[in-house]
Amino acid sequence: MPVSKGTGIIVGSIVIVLIVVAVASLNRSVVVPSQSVNSSASNVSTVHHAPSQLYVSAAGSDANPGSSSAPLKTISKAIEMAKPGQTIIVEPGMYNEQVNITSPVVLEGENANTTIINASGKMNGINVLGTGANGTIVEGFTVENADNHGIYLQNVGNVEIINNIVKHNGINATVCPQPPAKPTGPCIIDDKALELVGTRNVIVKNNIVMQNLADGGIAVVDLGFLNPGSLTSTHIIANAVNNLIIDNKVLYNKGGCGIIISSKNMGTLYNKVINNTVEFNPAGIIVGAGAPNSTTLNTVVMNNTAFNNFLPGIIVHSAAPGAVISNTVVMFNKVGGNGNFIAVGALNKTGILVSGDFMPVSNVLIENNNVSNEYYGIWLKNAPNATLLNNTSANVTVANSTK
Numbered sequence: 001m002p003v004s005k006g007t008g009i010i011v012g013s014i015v016i017v018l019i020v021v022a023v024a025s026l027n028r029s030v031v032v033p034s035q036s037v038n039s040s041a042s043n044v045s046t047v048h049h050a051p052s053q054l055y056v057s058a059a060g061s062d063a064n065p066g067s068s069s070a071p072l073k074t075i076s077k078a079i080e081m082a083k084p085g086q087t088i089i090v091e092p093g094m095y096n097e098q099v100n101i102t103s104p105v106v107l108e109g110e111n112a113n114t115t116i117i118n119a120s121g122k123m124n125g126i127n128v129l130g131t132g133a134n135g136t137i138v139e140g141f142t143v144e145n146a147d148n149h150g151i152y153l154q155n156v157g158n159v160e161i162i163n164n165i166v167k168h169n170g171i172n173a174t175v176c177p178q179p180p181a182k183p184t185g186p187c188i189i190d191d192k193a194l195e196l197v198g199t200r201n202v203i204v205k206n207n208i209v210m211q212n213l214a215d216g217g218i219a220v221v222d223l224g225f226l227n228p229g230s231l232t233s234t235h236i237i238a239n240a241v242n243n244l245i246i247d248n249k250v251l252y253n254k255g256g257c258g259i260i261i262s263s264k265n266m267g268t269l270y271n272k273v274i275n276n277t278v279e280f281n282p283a284g285i286i287v288g289a290g291a292p293n294s295t296t297l298n299t300v301v302m303n304n305t306a307f308n309n310f311l312p313g314i315i316v317h318s319a320a321p322g323a324v325i326s327n328t329v330v331m332f333n334k335v336g337g338n339g340n341f342i343a344v345g346a347l348n349k350t351g352i353l354v355s356g357d358f359m360p361v362s363n364v365l366i367e368n369n370n371v372s373n374e375y376y377g378i379w380l381k382n383a384p385n386a387t388l389l390n391n392t393s394a395n396v397t398v399a400n401s402t403k
Contacts, residue, residue: 053086054072056075066081086105087105097117103132106139112164125144131155134159139163143166146170147170147171147174149192149195158200170214173188174187186232188228189226189229190262198221198223198240199241204246207248208248210251212253212254214255217257219260219261223238223240224237239267245271258306259285263289263296270297272300272302273304279308283309283311284312284335286317290320293323295325296324296328312353313335313350314351316361317357320357322358322359323358326363331369333352336351337374344381349376352377352379360382365386370394371391372395381403
């Protein structure tokens with residue numbers, strides 16, 4: 001399978017024009033970033049006679065050199081042997097391990113349906129950790145059966161997670177209980193199947209995230225003293241900036257949000273959720289600020305489909321004292337058949353919901369969305385300077401409600 005390159009053409013000129021027009025309405029600038037990822041070091045080896053690529057096969061041996069004719073047996077051994085930027089080709093088979101990546105590699109499964117990382121009994125399936133792993137690419141795997149996260153990224157940049165299947169993770173989760181219940185020990189606040197914590201310029205593209213059992217599908221969250229993706233806190237401060245969640249299918253996850261962009265610490269900024277399908281999850285797509293004095297700014301939610309989720313399809317929610325959400329764009333989405341959000345006062349089925357529980361949600365643009373089969377099309381509470389333009393509805397009782 002060729003490694004996905006040139007992702008700079010993911011979002012075409014039409015998308016760029018639409019975003020520029022939208023944000024002009026708010027008198028600000030939100031621009032979809034270039035999607036080129038610095039992976040030019042791929043296929044480079046500095047060891048004489050070493051293979052330009054390392055190969056892994058379930059029938060191999062970790063005593064082998066990792067050539068195509070004498071492959072390694074475990075992905076972990078290949079990562080240990082790999083030079084920075086080297087490509088690791090993983091043949092179809094079952095690999096019973098947790099994969100930890102701390103230096104840049106191109107990790108390529110030959111077929112996502114048959115190249116399987118079975119993380120049963122392990123904390124996570126794949127970890128990509130620290131700035132030393134900047135530039136990593138993970139493509140073409142099924143990642144399943146981890147106790148918590150299927151794929152977990154922390155404090156890393158310019159990474160691509162593409163064409164993977166992330167399913168049936170969180171089977172022995174340590175997710176924190178919902179308030180007012182209190183945890184009895186260390187627990188994970190955001191135990192998503194595919195979790196990005198304090199990441200920059202990461203592309204999550206064309207993955208299927210389904211049937212996970214803990215706390216939902218895909219999350220982008222900042223990193224700080226509160227580490228929402230780990231059992232431990234961290235003194236490393238890393239905003240979540242300029243990440244792109246695009247062309248994914250997030251389906252039938254048991255708990256939490258389908259896709260969430262949220263802040264727990266200092267800042268989650270300029271992230272985009274584009275052209276995803278989010279269906280049959282407890283919640284659809286959320287832009288949130290969930291901890292006191294956290295900040296989520298300049299988020300774009302565009303051209304997604306959010307149907308049949310238990311809570312509203314798209315939620316923009318400031319949920320804590322001092323929590324700031326501003327300059328959010330919600331446009332060209334299709335939303336329908338979703339549920340209510342009683343906790344904030346939306347007692348009937350709602351398509352798009354904006355709620356400032358303590359702090360106002362300011363400068364949200366809701367434009368050219370189509371909402372169907374809901375009681376409320378668009379429901380607003382404490383949302384000053386909200387702009388609603390050219391939204392359409394079908395089988396909706398109240399098109400727009402402002403509290």
